[in-house]
Amino acid sequence: MSNLVNQILSQCPFVEIPIGQYSFPISTPIILALLTILLIITCPCWGRKRTAKATPTIGIIGLTGSGKTALFYTLKEGTTPETFMSEKENSAIFDLSRWTKKKNSNKKYQYIDFPGAENTRQKFFNHPDFANIRKLIYLVDSTTFKNDVAKIGKFFYSILTSPTLVKKKTPIMIAFNKQDLLHLKNSDDDSDDSESEPDKPGEQNRRITNNIVSLEKEINKIRTDKASVTRDLSDAVPIADDQKKKSFFSFFSRSKSSPQSGKVDTIDCYVTSTIGEEFSLRSAECRIDWCECCVIHESFEPLIDFLCSR
Structure with a gap:
């Protein structure tokens, strides 16, 4: 078994990676494995960028x-x-x-x-x-x-x-x-x-x-x-006295006046407001x-x- 392992390793080409004053031998399969891992990590990032740039x-x-x-x-x-x-x-x-x-x-x-x-x-x-x-x-x-x-x-x-x-x-x-x-x-x-x-x-x-x-x-x-x-x-x-004027339903409108025009032109369709207040487009x-x-x-x-x- 050890002879077989030695034979496989002997056939793997090695490259010298210089780091500082030293060189470390790394086999080609290891390099390919590292590159594969790098691609797996970066691909999802590319996908997220494409999604973020979706056409309006x-x-x-x-x-x-x-x-x-x-x-x-x-x-x-x-x-x-x-x-x-x-x-x-x-x-x-x-x-x-x-x-x-x-x-x-x-x-x-x-x-x-x-x-x-x-x-x-x-x-x-x-x-x-x-x-x-x-x-x-x-x-x-x-x-x-x-x-x-x-x-x-x-x-x-x-x-x-x-x-x-x-x-x-x-x-x-x-x-x-x-x-x-x-x-x-x-x-x-x-x-x-x-x-x-x-x-x-x-x-x-x-x-x-x-x-x-x-x-x-x-x-x-x-x-x-x-x-x-x-x-x-x-x-x-039980409802507190100060809440009795408010509707339990949250989709009522609350109007606000615009200081520029004086018209009521702002409304939150998704908040609670006074009961009986009419909605206006x-x-x-x-x-x-x-x-x-x-x-x-x-x-x-x-x-x-x-x-x-x-």
């Missing part, structure tokens, strides 16, 4: 039929294709230089069109790129808003109370789409060849204000229902804008401005 993401969300996929491909390719309901998201990395020359328009982001079906809607919060979302576009079908306001409010409420989005104060744009169809729906002539009349002065502002008020009422209704359930569960728990801690648009006619300038803003 723009999320396009909303209910089915709101025009999310049409907006995604229009922004990406400049043309609006025929779309259909899908249970899988669409994603691509591109910039907005084809639409505007504004600052930041050539900055590339990953755009993801998330499915809006009820059975897949909540997968948005578990998506691998959810933590990388920088901005959100919440698309709404204007022609079905009144009928779907409860579903729209419920989904939007889950966004406002997402710990990840609240912590990052993710900016949100609520875009009421399909304004051309809304005009035709409200006109006397329902033929395909009919042209929508331009809005009367102030009509657009009144329309979008009414939609926002309806959405806020729906969110406040959800908050009230959840707070009632929480108070019922807390009846057996204008007072949100994160930036929440809203606009009307028509994706099929490429009329979405406010969306472009929102995406290019810092």
Whole structure:
């Protein structure tokens, strides 16, 4: 046995490693083993660096039929294709230089069109790129808003109370789409060849204000229902006098005034606040804008401005 070991060692080439005034013989297999160990140690570090440099993401969300996929491909390719309901998201990395020359328009982001079906809607919060979302576009079908306001409010409420989005104060744009169809729906002539009349002065502002008020009422209704359930569960728990004015439910809003504008424009959707205080999108801690648009006619300038803003 000893003869066999000596024979193997005699066949291994050695190199002299000079250290100071001395030289130490090290075999080639030992050198390879050391290099392998070094690679194993450094590879995870490379992986962490790649993960940290993930591409910032723009999320396009909303209910089915709101025009999310049409907006995604229009922004990406400049043309609006025929779309259909899908249970899988669409994603691509591109910039907005084809639409505007504004600052930041050539900055590339990953755009993801998330499915809006009820059975897949909540997968948005578990998506691998959810933590990388920088901005959100919440698309709404204007022609079905009144009928779907409860579903729209419920989904939007889950966004406002997402710990990840609240912590990052993710900016949100609520875009009421399909304004051309809304005009035709409200006109006397329902033929395909009919042209929508331009809005009367102030009509657009009144329309979008009414939609926002309806959405806020729906969110406040959800908050009230959840707070009632929480108070019922807390009846057996003694509450100090100074806490009786506070809600047990933690998703109430607390508004703050801006010293610059004097308007209430800051709100924490994830804290306890006085019972009965109404939630307002204008007072949100994160930036929440809203606009009307028509994706099929490429009329979405406010969306472009929102995406290019810092």
